[in-house]
Amino acid sequence: MLFNTLNFVGFLAILYVLYLVLSHRGRNWLLLAASLLFYAMISAPSDAWFNWKVLALIAVPTISEYIFALLIERAGENRRRAKLFVTLAVTVNLVILGFFKYFNFFVANVFVTLEKFGVATPDPFLRIALPVGISFYIFKLMTYSIDVYRGQMKPTRNFMHLLLYASFFPNLVAGPIDRARSLMPQIAQPRPVTLQFFYEGCFLFAWGLFLKAFIADNLSPLVEPVFGKGTGFTGLEVLLATYAFAIQIYCDFAGYSHMARGVGRILGFDLMVNFNLPYFATNPSDFWRRWHISLSTWLRDYLYIPLGGSRGSSLMTNRNLFLTMLLGGLWHGAAWTFIFWGIYQGVLLIAHRMLKPLLDLIPQPSSRVGVQAWYWLRVVVFFQFVCLGWMLFNASSLSQVEQMLIALATNFTPQLTPQVETTLFRLLFFSLILVLVQLYQFYKDDLMAIYHAPWGFRAAFYTACFYLLLLFGVTGAKEFIYKQF
Amino acid sequence: MPRNSFTSSSDGTVAHKLPLGLIGAIVLTLLTHVWILNSESFWRFFQLRAVAARDDNVRLEADFRLMPPAEADPARVFLVGSSQTREGIDVGMLNERLGGGGVKLYNLGISGAQGLDMLMLAPRLIEHRPAAMVWVPSIHTFYFSYDTSKIKMVFDPVLTPGWVRHHELARLWRERDTLIEAYLGLAFPIYRYRDQMARISLAWMQQVAFHGPQPLEPQSLYKFKPGQMRDERYFARYGKVKDMFKSDEWTQWHQESFLDFARLVSEAGIRLIVIDAPIHPMTRNTYDHQRIDKELHDLLRENAERIGYSYYSADQLPPFEEAEYADFLHLNVNGRNRLTGIIADILEREGFGSPKGESNQDPAAKLVTRQTGS
Numbered sequence: 001m002l003f004n005t006l007n008f009v010g011f012l013a014i015l016y017v018l019y020l021v022l023s024h025r026g027r028n029w030l031l032l033a034a035s036l037l038f039y040a041m042i043s044a045p046s047d048a049w050f051n052w053k054v055l056a057l058i059a060v061p062t063i064s065e066y067i068f069a070l071l072i073e074r075a076g077e078n079r080r081r082a083k084l085f086v087t088l089a090v091t092v093n094l095v096i097l098g099f100f101k102y103f104n105f106f107v108a109n110v111f112v113t114l115e116k117f118g119v120a121t122p123d124p125f126l127r128i129a130l131p132v133g134i135s136f137y138i139f140k141l142m143t144y145s146i147d148v149y150r151g152q153m154k155p156t157r158n159f160m161h162l163l164l165y166a167s168f169f170p171n172l173v174a175g176p177i178d179r180a181r182s183l184m185p186q187i188a189q190p191r192p193v194t195l196q197f198f199y200e201g202c203f204l205f206a207w208g209l210f211l212k213a214f215i216a217d218n219l220s221p222l223v224e225p226v227f228g229k230g231t232g233f234t235g236l237e238v239l240l241a242t243y244a245f246a247i248q249i250y251c252d253f254a255g256y257s258h259m260a261r262g263v264g265r266i267l268g269f270d271l272m273v274n275f276n277l278p279y280f281a282t283n284p285s286d287f288w289r290r291w292h293i294s295l296s297t298w299l300r301d302y303l304y305i306p307l308g309g310s311r312g313s314s315l316m317t318n319r320n321l322f323l324t325m326l327l328g329g330l331w332h333g334a335a336w337t338f339i340f341w342g343i344y345q346g347v348l349l350i351a352h353r354m355l356k357p358l359l360d361l362i363p364q365p366s367s368r369v370g371v372q373a374w375y376w377l378r379v380v381v382f383f384q385f386v387c388l389g390w391m392l393f394n395a396s397s398l399s400q401v402e403q404m405l406i407a408l409a410t411n412f413t414p415q416l417t418p419q420v421e422t423t424l425f426r427l428l429f430f431s432l433i434l435v436l437v438q439l440y441q442f443y444k445d446d447l448m449a450i451y452h453a454p455w456g457f458r459a460a461f462y463t464a465c466f467y468l469l470l471l472f473g474v475t476g477a478k479e480f481i482y483k484q485f
Numbered sequence: 486m487p488r489n490s491f492t493s494s495s496d497g498t499v500a501h502k503l504p505l506g507l508i509g510a511i512v513l514t515l516l517t518h519v520w521i522l523n524s525e526s527f528w529r530f531f532q533l534r535a536v537a538a539r540d541d542n543v544r545l546e547a548d549f550r551l552m553p554p555a556e557a558d559p560a561r562v563f564l565v566g567s568s569q570t571r572e573g574i575d576v577g578m579l580n581e582r583l584g585g586g587g588v589k590l591y592n593l594g595i596s597g598a599q600g601l602d603m604l605m606l607a608p609r610l611i612e613h614r615p616a617a618m619v620w621v622p623s624i625h626t627f628y629f630s631y632d633t634s635k636i637k638m639v640f641d642p643v644l645t646p647g648w649v650r651h652h653e654l655a656r657l658w659r660e661r662d663t664l665i666e667a668y669l670g671l672a673f674p675i676y677r678y679r680d681q682m683a684r685i686s687l688a689w690m691q692q693v694a695f696h697g698p699q700p701l702e703p704q705s706l707y708k709f710k711p712g713q714m715r716d717e718r719y720f721a722r723y724g725k726v727k728d729m730f731k732s733d734e735w736t737q738w739h740q741e742s743f744l745d746f747a748r749l750v751s752e753a754g755i756r757l758i759v760i761d762a763p764i765h766p767m768t769r770n771t772y773d774h775q776r777i778d779k780e781l782h783d784l785l786r787e788n789a790e791r792i793g794y795s796y797y798s799a800d801q802l803p804p805f806e807e808a809e810y811a812d813f814l815h816l817n818v819n820g821r822n823r824l825t826g827i828i829a830d831i832l833e834r835e836g837f838g839s840p841k842g843e844s845n846q847d848p849a850a851k852l853v854t855r856q857t858g859s
Contacts, residue, residue: 199504425691459509466514470676472683
């Protein structure tokens with residue numbers, strides 16, 4: 001039951017009607033039941049309706065967090081005891097995440113290494129299926145005990161509130177990774193459910209659906225042939241497929257985040273903004289302030305700063321940056337390509353940090369046009385670095401990346417074959433509306449600029465989007481890319 | 486730098502107002518919808534750019550919408566059925582031959598049309614008041630599994646009772662999206678033909694973007710170009726297929742749909758002429774032809790008199806040579822010319838067009854006579 005299905009719309013409509021007539025307490029119970037049902041349904045194999053077993057995967061870490069948070073509070077001023085409890089809480093989460101997400105990868109790599117030394121290896125005795133959204137809800141839950149330990153929030157006595165926080169269906173599968181200290185009070189306090197929230201939520205949901213069904217899913221056929229095969233393509237074909245993937249992954253993931261925030265908004269919640277025009281970034285630091293904000297700030301608050309952040313020497317800061325991004329890459333999945341993507345992002349951040357004094361020496365233009373041109377030049381240049389990262393991210397192996405880079409470097413013929421012409425046209429056609437909307441958001445300095453636009457403009461915009469979706473929108477509930485993480 | 490504007494940052498003024506943007510959008514959407522339904526240029530665009538086989542459904546819709554009132558044609562004859570009709574009959578040649586007799590023919594064959602599809606198309610066909618319909622069904626029309634994903638493009642609510650009757654509850658639930666999409670397609674023609682319209686529009690925009698606008702010229706009705714024929718490997722591969730056509734859960738429904746179609750057409754006072762489509766001799770190796778052919782011919786023959794349609798079975802028609810086929814089911818240009826001649830003869834005998842002064846013998850008997858030269 002993905003967000004982009006009629007089933008989900010029906011599910012949400014029924015839920016909302018019931019939600020409206022219930023008290024605050026009733027609403028929370030309803031949301032919990034709906035969230036658990038949603039997770040059981042979305043985790044079900046193709047031949048079944050539900051998979052109730054997966055609920056244990058949410059329940060176990062939630063119970064652990066609940067108990068350890070209370071123990072941390074009881075430890076009071078005894079920081080050593082509190083530290084022990086928070087360490088145990090984090091360990092339980094990491095063991096669950098590590099087992100389900102990295103066990104297969106670890107065993108496969110150990111066996112490959114052993115085989116290189118001539119040691120016979122058995123078939124892996126366990127093949128672990130990756131539970132949907134585990135990286136998201138485990139990271140969400142970890143913020144609870146850590147924030148309690150840091151004294152940034154009080155632990156709850158109400159287990160249901162914590163279970164609802166962990167399983168809250170709008171952001172369960174692919175984020176945003178809302179902090180406990182932000183979402184738990186919204187669960188505990190009565191929430192206003194107003195017509196304005198309904199409008200805003202519907203707007204966000206519809207725009208997210210448009211990003212997914214009109215842009216991301218239509219760009220997918222331009223990406224898959226190249227990344228699926230990896231060889232036998234010209235440099236230009238590789239470049240266009242990589243650009244298409246950059247737009248696809250943004251629209252797929254940001255689309256999901258918008259829909260999640262829209263559903264949350266309809267129900268009276270404020271979920272985190274997860275994207276802030278990331279491709280308008282001019283450098284790696286800027287990019288990570290705009291891309292997957294709920295993860296990048298999580299990594300900053302719960303990994304980079306505890307590692308020492310930028311408080312130590314330059315060498316230590318670089319080490320912290322590197323480790324943070326390496327683990328950020330690994331968070332995405334158990335594959336070498338994700339690890340190298342993380343390393344690449346770490347290296348970019350370090351390189352930018354080290355080169356910044358030199359870059360600052362470049363004379364800045366003073367005229368208005370010059371300032372704009374200089375900004376957009378940096379945006380375009382940095383976008384190429386982002387795309388190089390996406391190549392690593394989406395490739396099936398490092399040798400594929402090598403082949404693609406070789407094609408880019410040695411076989412780049414800017415010739416418009418019919419195939420290239422089609423790819424280029426579709427890339428431009430399906431991306432055009434995104435570029436226009438984002439420029440409008442940028443110059444209006446408002447991510448909700450369309451929503452705040454004059455009604456005549458909105459009417460024309462909604463109508464255009466409706467017909468574009470009706471004609472070109474991809475139906476058939478294509479899965480979200482980040483669902484696999 | 487845009488601020489991180491959480492939705493809660495909105496100023497609260499909107500809540501006290503009507504959602505004017507949404508209301509405006511609904512009005513604009515309805516206006517656009519009305520324009521689409523009534524715009525000749527919109528449908529002409531798709532009619533002229535529809536590629537044979539790939540875009541048959543949108544072309545048929547455009548044909549319907551652009552067809553002059555029935556009074557404009559003295560006697561209107563629709564050639565209906567699957568790609569075997571579209572590919573196998575030269576409507577230009579027929580109009581040339583029979584037009585003098587005041588007959589105007591339209592080739593409305595669409596790829597893959599089976600019994601169910603024809604029943605769903607019946608109301609629209611009847612609405613345009615033809616004097617006669619020529620349906621060229623084949624084994625594929627009744628004995629081939631039905632792809633429900635294509636139902637949206639021909640859907641008519643006339644099918645709903647049958648859909649409910651022929652499906653178990655669990656299957657009805659599984660196929661609910663198909664029906665929802667079909668009904669949505671009824672409301673929005675753009676949604677109904679979205680795949681074909683999207684493909685045509687994208688191709689046109691790409692053409693304009695890279696090569697400039699080109700004059701609109703009608704696409705050929707035929708997928709196979711003159712002289713084009715499947716190679717030996719194709720025939721060798723498909724010659725080995727067994728049970729390509731067989732009775733399955735859909736067969737009875739296709740057959741019932743055919744009879745319902747024939748009944749509806751007859752009741753509307755339209756002459757229905759059913760002619761067995763020629764199929765490549767090797768096709769018979771791919772199914773139990775003795776049993777199935779007999780079963781099919783019996784069905785068509787036995788109901789002809791009862792319902793009131795004319796039926797010309799394969800054994801009444803001259804056989805076609807292998808060299809007259811482009812593939813297993815479709816005729817090439819030579820075969821098309823010959824089938825067109827046969828149909829012209831039948832139509833003349835049925836009273837459409839100007840007879841050439843030949844004897845008033847049974848049209849099928851005449852056709853066999855011509856073929857054998859006796």
